[in-house]
Amino acid sequence: MIGGFRAIVAAATLALGALITTPAAAGVLQCAPFARQVSGIELYGNANTWWGQADGRYERGHEPRVGAVLAFSASRSMPVGHVAMVSKVVSEREVLLTHANWSYRGGVERNVRAIDVSPNNDWTDVRVWYGPIGDLGLRPNPAKGFIYAHKASDAPVQIAMADRATAGSDAARGAF
Template sequence: MTKRITAAVVAATLGFFALGAAPAKADDPYWQCVTFARMFSGINIFGDAWTWWSQAVNRLRTGDAPETGSVLVFRPEGRMSRGHVAVVSDILTDRVIRVTHANWGGSRGKVEENVTVVDVSGEGDWSRVKVWYNPINDLGSTVYPTYGFIYKNARDAFNAPRESTATGQP
């Protein structure tokens, strides 16, 4: 319970430093979350956001702990029928991260940088999160279910022996 309160306080404090979204221009690109996440993270997965998890499970490392550059995959639910993906840009605490993502809430088609996301799951496994929502300058009231994080490293590469940089030997 203390970790949840600490995470909420950290998130609220960070909100005071959040910048509002810039007004849209007619020639600005319209970003989808999957296109942006693929380009920004380098994780080469295609298709709707909710399909990323099943595509990654046998190909890439997946897990329930954030790493900078990993992709947080949101489950489809309610109005978010195709899920959502967001790239972890910073880890603030074990239950508070920042993500950079596109096409979220009040920023349709736009990229939002360093948005606060708080783990509100009972187990601390990032299976349920709240996301900072600029229009209200606070964490949104919705709790979003997630699959977890996809890491850029291929599953086999992660388990392979690593070479020593000094000798070139494993």
């Protein structure tokens, strides 16, 4: 009976230890909250839902722009997808990304290289810098495209305001 009691106490202690350490594991920095913070794009949930959530709320496309979020598709190796902010456009097929939880669990990487390897040059297959090997990852990662930081409903207003500002400066110079 005493041996059985010790086994129960040991099991309870182990279970209690797991409960105590679980919140610490939950505190690991994830890609979605980090991308939301650095980009200002107000989407929530797993990364693989961002592309669909952005429809009608934010402009989406296949052209890299600084501040845009590259939305990776869910895959076998990334069951909940991934999101990363474009920190610099190097060329139409290369960008630098700032993101969390890619090379290292909970780690943040800034200005790491990513290249478009898709056959149609549309950023649907991307190779990304992977810290443990010190180079681009060995396989391409499927992606949906870019979510742009301004809201879809704001785009015409921003363009109209930019046109007015240009027209005002052109008028001041007498150029039309």
